[in-house]
Amino acid sequence: MAFFKRKKPSPPPETLDPSRLPRHIGIIMDGNGRWAQKRGLPRTAGHAAGAETFRTIAYHCRDLGIPYLTVYAFSTENWKRPMEEVSAIMGLLRKYLLEALEKMERDGFRIVFFGDLTPVPPELRELCLETQAAGAAVEGVRHQINVCFNYGGRDELLRAARAWAADCQAGRCLPEALDEETFSRYLDSRGLPDPDLVIRPSGELRLSNFLTWQSAYAELYFTDVLWPDFSPAVLDQALLDYQHRARRFGGI
Numbered sequence: 001m002a003f004f005k006r007k008k009p010s011p012p013p014e015t016l017d018p019s020r021l022p023r024h025i026g027i028i029m030d031g032n033g034r035w036a037q038k039r040g041l042p043r044t045a046g047h048a049a050g051a052e053t054f055r056t057i058a059y060h061c062r063d064l065g066i067p068y069l070t071v072y073a074f075s076t077e078n079w080k081r082p083m084e085e086v087s088a089i090m091g092l093l094r095k096y097l098l099e100a101l102e103k104m105e106r107d108g109f110r111i112v113f114f115g116d117l118t119p120v121p122p123e124l125r126e127l128c129l130e131t132q133a134a135g136a137a138v139e140g141v142r143h144q145i146n147v148c149f150n151y152g153g154r155d156e157l158l159r160a161a162r163a164w165a166a167d168c169q170a171g172r173c174l175p176e177a178l179d180e181e182t183f184s185r186y187l188d189s190r191g192l193p194d195p196d197l198v199i200r201p202s203g204e205l206r207l208s209n210f211l212t213w214q215s216a217y218a219e220l221y222f223t224d225v226l227w228p229d230f231s232p233a234v235l236d237q238a239l240l241d242y243q244h245r246a247r248r249f250g251g252i
């Protein structure tokens, strides 16, 4: 007769299968403002906290061996915000880039910009281009971070269409020869694999103009966690979820 009940052993925690990780993750870093408001802080404090989260998550992706991370930092629509908030976001980008310039080589990553940097204040634009050029020269890079800044998926498509039309006009290509492969070479993401997984924190269930062309077959993961609270554990949860998805790409 059993006097005590043996506790059923709980199943071992699920672990990530390193052979089935996405090659490219996109993240819409959303929820900074609400995170700050919940704490009675100015929205800019949320952006500062979000920038810290970005650092942590970028290193976590690198350590997992994920070659490409694309983050949405500032959209073509975000200019509608109060000037102080826009300036604070620009200031945080500047701070991060100065730091990245120091660390890229040591930490084995590079930064590439997606988006139209033309309306960005000249000094910051120069710093963006300098960081991108310095990153291109780093050898043995294992991790590329694409920062979407003044980025919109529709704007990217328009810029690509204009560049392609100009090439047609100049006799460098023919309209009837245009195919997906050719067109994708005009996009900011030229040469990169499409994102396998797009993550949006903060509870919003939309893409807000993020990687419109490239996300056609991305797996989507939404969580209520606000970006400043996003952690490596939340990313791992998204990756576990991703590993259970059946990706068919229209096949069976």
Ligand code: IPE
Residues within 6 Å of the ligand: 029, 030, 031, 032, 033, 034, 035, 073, 074, 075, 078, 089, 202
């Ligand atoms: C995302 O956080 C950062 C940017 C859009 C620059 P938000 O600032 O949109 O935060 P919420 O959505 O207002 O909480």
Ligand code: IPE
Residues within 6 Å of the ligand: 028, 029, 030, 031, 072, 073, 074, 075, 077, 078, 204, 206, 208
């Ligand atoms: C998307 O977030 C843009 C970035 C995270 C940079 P938004 O907060 O701007 O998106 P909406 O307005 O909620 O769609």
Ligand code: MG
Residues within 6 Å of the ligand: 030, 031, 032
């Ligand atoms: Mg938002």
